[in-house]
Amino acid sequence: xxxxxxxxxxxxxxxxxxxxxxxxxxxxxxxxxxxxxxxxxxxxxxxxxxxxxxxxxxxxxxxxxxxxxxxxxxxxxxxxxxxxxxxxxxxxxxxxxxxxxxxxxxxxxxxxxxxxxxxxxxxxxxxxxxxxxxxxxxxxxxxxxxxxxxxxxxxxxxxxxxxxxxxxxxxxxxxxxxxxxxxxxxxxxxxxxxxxxxxxxxxxxxxxxxxxxxxxxxxxxxxxxxxxxxxxxxxxxxxxxxxxxxxxxxxxxxxxxxxxxxxxxxxxxxxxxxxxxxxxxxxxxxxxxxxxxxxxxxxxxxxxxxxxxxxxxxxxxxxxxxxxxxxxxxxxxxxxxxxxxxxxxxxxxxxxxxxxxxxxxxxxxxxxxxxxxxxxxxxxxxxxxxxxxxxxxxxxxxxxxxxxxxxxxxxxxxxxxxxxxxxxxxxxxxxxxxxxxxxxxxxxxxxxxxxxxxxxxxxxxxxxxxxxxxxxxxxxxxxxxxxxxxxxxxxxxxxxxxxxxxxxxxxxxxxxxxxxxxxxxxxxxxxxxxxxxxxxxxxxxxxxxxxxxxxxxxxxxxxxxxxxxxxxxxxxxxxxxxxxxxxxxxxxxxxxxxxxxxxxxxxxxxxxxxxxxxxxxxxxxxxxxxxxxxxxxxxxxxxxxxxxxxxxxxxxxxxxxxxxxxxxxxxxxxxxxxxxxxxxxxxxxx
Numbered sequence: 001x002x003x004x005x006x007x008x009x010x011x012x013x014x015x016x017x018x019x020x021x022x023x024x025x026x027x028x029x030x031x032x033x034x035x036x037x038x039x040x041x042x043x044x045x046x047x048x049x050x051x052x053x054x055x056x057x058x059x060x061x062x063x064x065x066x067x068x069x070x071x072x073x074x075x076x077x078x079x080x081x082x083x084x085x086x087x088x089x090x091x092x093x094x095x096x097x098x099x100x101x102x103x104x105x106x107x108x109x110x111x112x113x114x115x116x117x118x119x120x121x122x123x124x125x126x127x128x129x130x131x132x133x134x135x136x137x138x139x140x141x142x143x144x145x146x147x148x149x150x151x152x153x154x155x156x157x158x159x160x161x162x163x164x165x166x167x168x169x170x171x172x173x174x175x176x177x178x179x180x181x182x183x184x185x186x187x188x189x190x191x192x193x194x195x196x197x198x199x200x201x202x203x204x205x206x207x208x209x210x211x212x213x214x215x216x217x218x219x220x221x222x223x224x225x226x227x228x229x230x231x232x233x234x235x236x237x238x239x240x241x242x243x244x245x246x247x248x249x250x251x252x253x254x255x256x257x258x259x260x261x262x263x264x265x266x267x268x269x270x271x272x273x274x275x276x277x278x279x280x281x282x283x284x285x286x287x288x289x290x291x292x293x294x295x296x297x298x299x300x301x302x303x304x305x306x307x308x309x310x311x312x313x314x315x316x317x318x319x320x321x322x323x324x325x326x327x328x329x330x331x332x333x334x335x336x337x338x339x340x341x342x343x344x345x346x347x348x349x350x351x352x353x354x355x356x357x358x359x360x361x362x363x364x365x366x367x368x369x370x371x372x373x374x375x376x377x378x379x380x381x382x383x384x385x386x387x388x389x390x391x392x393x394x395x396x397x398x399x400x401x402x403x404x405x406x407x408x409x410x411x412x413x414x415x416x417x418x419x420x421x422x423x424x425x426x427x428x429x430x431x432x433x434x435x436x437x438x439x440x441x442x443x444x445x446x447x448x449x450x451x452x453x454x455x456x457x458x459x460x461x462x463x464x465x466x467x468x469x470x471x472x473x474x475x476x477x478x479x480x481x482x483x484x485x486x487x488x489x490x491x492x493x494x495x496x497x498x499x500x501x502x503x504x505x506x507x508x509x510x511x512x513x514x515x516x517x518x519x520x521x522x523x524x525x526x527x528x529x530x531x532x533x534x535x536x537x538x539x540x541x542x543x544x545x546x547x548x549x550x551x552x553x554x555x556x557x558x559x560x561x562x563x564x565x566x567x568x569x570x571x572x573x574x575x576x577x578x579x580x581x582x583x584x585x586x587x588x589x590x591x592x593x594x595x596x597x598x599x600x601x602x603x604x605x606x607x608x609x610x611x612x613x614x615x616x617x618x619x620x621x622x623x624x625x626x627x628x629x630x631x632x633x634x635x636x637x638x639x640x641x642x643x644x645x646x647x648x649x650x651x652x653x654x655x656x657x658x659x660x661x662x663x664x665x666x667x668x669x670x671x672x673x674x675x676x677x678x679x680x681x682x683x684x685x686x
Contacts, residue, residue, distance in 0.1 A: 041293045041301040042167045045075035046223065048280060048288035050085035050262030053121065053424070054092025054104045055283040058333040063311035064284035065111055065329045066319035070312055071289060073323075081164050082113045083173055085262030085279070086227035089134070090121025091523050093424040095336050098343045098414065100125075102137060103336035109139040110328045115162035117175035117225040118144040119262060124521045126189030131157050143175025143225065146201035148194050155193075160205045163219055169294060172219030174205045174256075178228045178263050179244075185521045186389070198226055203253040210255055220298025222256045224248075229261035229279045236272040249277055257300065258290055269306045276306035286310065344415025348529055352538040356406035358456070358573035368400035368455050370573035373541035374420065375403045375458030379497075380542075381531045383460035386429055386496035389520055393483065394429060394496040396460035397440075399506045402498055403458070406575065412539065417529050425498030427522045430514030434480075435489040439510045441465060441477045446507050455506055459546050466628070468551045478553060498524050543578045543624040545570055554617070554630070557587075557607045559637040564604045567628070570621060571599035580621035587617045587632070596621065612636040 047068055055061070072080045088108060089101035096104045108116075122130050122142060135142065135157040145160035154160055161174040176198035181190065202224045209219040226248055230239030240246045249272055252259060261279035267286060269278045280288040286308045293302035312319065320327045355374050358367030375398050382396030405419035432440070446453050465480040480487035495502070495511065499519060504512030532539060549569040557563055570580040583601045585592040592605035603619070611634045619628040 040295050042169055042295070043075070043079060043291050043293045043302075044166050044169060044171060044221070045071065045080045046171075046258065046260075046288075046290045046292065047071055047080060047082045048085060048225075048260045048278060048290070049284070049286070050227075050229075050260075050280055050288075051087040051119070051265050051282040052084070052089075052104065052108075052284055053087055053282065054089055054096030054101050056096055056104050056107055056333050056336060057093070058316075058330060058337065060284045061107060061333050062316045062319060062326060062330050063313075064287065065107075065326045066314055066316070066323065067287050067309055067312040068111065069319070069323040069326055070314070071287070071309070075291075079166055081166060081171060081173075082111065083223075083225060083260065084108070084113055084116035085225050085260050086117040086119025086175075086177065087121040087262060088116055088119070090119070090124040090521060091424060091426045094344075094418040094422065094525060095333075095340045097424065097523055097525060098340045098418070099336065100133075103332060103339075105134065105137045107329050107332050109137075110325055110332060112325065113140050114164045115141050115143055115173045115175070115225070117173075117227045117260075117262065118142040118147065118158060118177045119227040120178055120181050120184040120519075121521055123177075123181065123185045123190055124523075126186065127193055128189075131155065143173060144177045145174050145205045146176045146179070146196045146198045147181075148196070150192055150194055152194075160201070161209065161217065161219075163217060168296065169221060169298060170219045171221045171223060172209050172217065173223045173225050174202050174209075175225045176202050176227065178226075183518050198228055199247050199251050202226070202256065203251075206253045206255050220296075221292060221294055223258045223260065224252055224256045225260045225262075227262045229264035230266055230268060231264055233267040233281075236268060236270045236277050239266075239268070249275075257292055257294075258304070258306075260288065260290075267308055269308045271304055271306055274303075276304045278306050278308065280308050284311065341415070344413060344418060346414045347411045348414050348417060349412045349532040349535055350538040351407045351409055351412055352540045353409050354407060354575035355539060355541045356575040357403055358400065359575060365406065366400075367573055368452055371456050371545060371547055371569075372400070372403070372458065373543070373572055373574040373577065374406060375400050375456070376461070376542060376546065376572075377458075377539070378403060378421070378528070379458040379460045381528060382427065382496045382498075383462065385522070385527045385531060386427060386520070389427075389522070390429060390494070390496075390518075392429070392494045393462070394460075394494050395437075395463055395482065396458075397495055397497045397501060398458035399497075399501045399508070400455055400458065401506055402500060407539070409576075412532055414529060417532060418525055421498075421524045421528050423498070423500065423524075425500050425524045427496065427520045427524060427527055428499050428502040428517060429494050429496045429520070430502050430511060430517040431492050431494050432510065432514045433489060434487045434491050434493060436510050436513065437482075437487060437493055437495075438477050438480060438489070440495075440508055441467075441480065442474055443508050443510060445473055445476065450507060456547075457508075461542065461544075461546065464546045466548055466550055466553075468553070469549055470551055478550075541574060541577070543572050543574075543626075545572055545624065545626045548626070548628055550628070550630075554632060556635065557615075557617075557632050558635045559607050559611050560609045561637075562604060562606050564602065566600070566602055567619060568600040570596055570601065570624070570626060572624070578624055580624050580626065582622065584620045584622065585617070586620070587611065587615055587634075607634060609637055 089104050141162045144158050161172050163170050163172045181195050206222050208216040230245040231242050259277045265282040266279050267281045276290050278288045280286040290306045292304050295301045320330050357374050358370030358372040360367045378398040379396035383394050386394040462483050466478045467476045468478050550567050580596040583594050583596050585605050594601045615634050617630040617632050
C-alpha cells in the first residue's frame with residue numbers, strides 16, 4: 001500500500017497538536033484544513049531551494065540563511081531537512097564566478113544542507129570538475145539517479161539518492177537532472193556519462209528503496225528532487241500542457257511523497273492530487289517549506305502542507321547575532337566580496353582605443369538608442385563564441401540595456417570586463433525565421449508607453465540593414481543582409497545572445513517565439529573575459545555602421561539624369577570615434593564625392609550617359625569603412641516613354657534585378673544592402 005493510500009485509511013483517527021508556524025509565505029497551497037495528528041505522528045519539515053547560481057552577496061545570502069535557521073529553530077533541528085534542487089553553482093555573478101564558485105560551495109557547507117540534486121550548471125566545467133574539485137569541496141552529496149557512467153554504473157560522487165534519518169524515520173531524497181543536459185553543456189565535458197529519463201530513473205530507485213532489500217537501500221519516506229520544472233509560475237494545472245512537467249507530476253511513482261522542482265526558475269507550491277509539488281523561484285529569493293507528517297512506518301498520518309517563504313525580514317545584525325551558521329555565512333560572503341574585488345585588478349587584455357556605449361548629445365553615457373562600438377563588440381563576441389560552440393553560423397545580438405560600462409584605451413582588467421556585463425546571463429541560442437528577424441529589428445521601436453521609445457540592438461558583423469524612419473511602424477526596416485545575402489523570410493537563422501534577450505526581454509518578444517532554444521550554461525562574463533584574453537592583439541573598436549538610414553530609396557535611374565536622396569546615421573556612437581567626413585558615390589565609375597556633416601549627407605549626382613541595365617550604386621565612407629551598396633536598374637538615355645510593350649505604363653511593376661523586400665512602399669523594392677566588410681585588419685579574429 002502506498003503512503004498516500006495509508007493516509008486515507010488512517011485519516012479517521014488523526015488527532016493532536018498543530019504544527020508551529022514560520023515567516024510570511026508568498027504562496028501557500030494545502031488540500032483543505034489538515035486533520036489533527038495522531039499521537040505517533042512525526043512532522044518532518046523539508047526546507048528546499050533551487051537555482052541559487054552563486055548569488056551570495058551578503059545582502060542576499062544573510063536573509064536567505066536566516067530564514068532557514070528560523071525555520072530550523074521553529075521545527076527543531078531533529079525534525080528538519082534542507083535540500084537543494086540543483087544549480088547551486090554556475091551561471092553565477094562575479095562575486096562567485098570569479099572564484100570558480102568556491103565561496104558558494106563553502107557557504108552551503110556552512111549552512112549544512114543535507115543533499116542537492118545535480119543541476120545542469122553543475123556540469124558547466126565538465127564531469128571531471130564536478131567529480132573532482134566540486135565533490136571534494138562539498139560536504140553534501142550531489143544526486144542524479146538518471147546519470148551513469150558509460151559502463152552503466154552509478155558514479156561514486158554522483159549517487160542516485162541520499163537517506164537522512166529524522167526521529168527514526170528514514171527519508172530518502174532521489175535526485176535527477178534535466179534530460180536536456182546533453183544540449184545545455186559541452187558534449188565533450190560529459191562524454192563519459194549517459195543520461196536517461198528522469199522520471200523512469202526516479203521510479204526505478206524508489207522501487208529499490210522499498211523492496212525489502214537492505215543491500216540497495218531502504219527508506220520509510222521518499223522525496224523526488226528533480227532539476228526540472230514547469231514553464232510557468234502559478235498552479236500545477238496551468239503547467240500540465242508541458243509534457244515534461246506533466247510526466248513528473250503524473251508518472252512519478254505513488255511511493256514518492258513529495259516532488260521538488262528546479263531549473264525553470266518558477267514559483268509554485270501545491271498539493272496536487274494530494275502530493276505536494278514545489279519550486280522556489282531562484283537566486284535565494286524564496287525558500288520552500290513542506291511538512292510531511294508520518295508514523296513510524298512512514299505512512300502519512302496528516303495531510304502535507306507546502307508553501308514558499310519570503311526571505312526573513314529580521315534585521316541582518318539580529319540574524320547574525322542569533323544564529324552561528326548565519327554569522328559564519330556572513331563572514332564568508334564578505335570575504336568573497338573582498339577577494340572578488342582583488343581579482344578584479346587582474347589585467348586580461350588591452351584596448352587600442354576607447355570602446356564604449358552610445359554617447360548622448362550632452363556628452364553623457366548610455367544612449368541606448370544609438371548603435372555603439374561596445375554593444376556591437378559584444379554581439380560579435382556572442383557570434384564567435386556560440387558559432388564555435390554550436391558549429392552553426394550564429395548571428396550575435398546584444399540589447400543596449402545589457403551593456404553597462406566602457407573600456408578606456410589601454411589595459412582591460414577583469415573587473416572592468418565584469419562591469420560591462422554584470423548580470424550573469426547565460427549564453428543561449430534560438431532559431432527564428434527571416435520574417436521574425438525583420439520583426440526583431442522592427443521591435444527596436446518600442447511599444448507606446450515604454451520608458452525608452454527606441455532601443456538600438458548591437459549586431460555581429462555578418463548582418464546589416466537599412467531603414468527609413470519616416471515610414472509607419474512595422475514597415476521601417478527596408479532591407480536586411482545576412483552573410484552577404486538578402487534576408488530570406490522563410491529561411492531559419494540562429495540567434496545568439498544572453499538569456500535575458502533570448503527570453504524576450506526589453507520587449508523583443510519575437511525572440512521568445514524562437515524554436516530549439518538552448519542554454520549553453522556558459523555565463524556571459526566567463527565567455528567575455530576569455531574572449532578578450534584570447535583576442536589577437538589589442539581589442540579594437542569598429543567604427544563601421546551596420547545600419548544606415550536612406551530616404552527616399554532610388555528605384556530606377558535614367559542615364560544622363562540627376563538623382564538626389566538623403567543618407568543619414570552614418571556615424572557610430574562612442575567615445576573618441578572616427579566620424580564619416582565624406583561619402584564617395586560610384587556607379588560604374590566614381591560619379592561624386594559629397595560632404596558628410598554630423599553623420600548625414602545629401603547625395604546628388606548625374607547618372608553616366610553610357611550606362612544601362614542592372615548596375616550597382618555604391619556609397620562608401622573612406623574614414624569609417626562603412627559601405628552601402630544598392631542594386632539599381634538604369635534606363636538608357638534615349639529609352640523615352642515607349643517601352644515597346646502593351647502594358648500600362650502607370651504601374652512599373654517589379655523591375656528586373658530588383659529584389660522584392662516585401663515592403664508596401666514602392667521605393668523599398670530597390671532592396672538597399674548595407675555591406676559590412678569584415679577584413680582581418682578591421683575585425684581581428686582569435
